[in-house]
Amino acid sequence: MTTSMRPEASRIEGARRASTVGMSGWYAFAACMLLIAGASNMIHGYVALNQSEFLVNQLLWDNLDVWGWVFLGWGALQVVAGGMSLAMRSLGPIIGVVLASIAMLLWFTMVFAAPFAAIIGLAINGAVVFGLTRVVDDERVA
Numbered sequence: 001m002t003t004s005m006r007p008e009a010s011r012i013e014g015a016r017r018a019s020t021v022g023m024s025g026w027y028a029f030a031a032c033m034l035l036i037a038g039a040s041n042m043i044h045g046y047v048a049l050n051q052s053e054f055l056v057n058q059l060l061w062d063n064l065d066v067w068g069w070v071f072l073g074w075g076a077l078q079v080v081a082g083g084m085s086l087a088m089r090s091l092g093p094i095i096g097v098v099l100a101s102i103a104m105l106l107w108f109t110m111v112f113a114a115p116f117a118a119i120i121g122l123a124i125n126g127a128v129v130f131g132l133t134r135v136v137d138d139e140r141v142a
Contacts, residue, residue, distance in 0.1 A: 030131025
């Protein structure tokens, strides 16, 4: 005698499996890297705003106020995208992929000025894009 699941039971089982599916390791890594990069950029922006006389000797620009606000805003967006991605919100990965893609383009322009930093930046942002866009089989993730 074979036993078959009632339709209600199979529907409940499918809903339970969908609700217990977690995030992959790559996804969690990408979301955490967005948080770390955002915090780092916010610190750089704060330093550029408050300690500009210290940084002016090392850079080509006289006024770092604009760059400080740009870094603060960019970092805040990265922190929001990382937090939304960790919270499994639907817009988090979209914002994260857009920000990481733009960052990759910006790091690519820095290859000849700072090659080591540019390669690291390209690799980290590439891993973020990969992690946030990777499709994982539902059966393997639990």
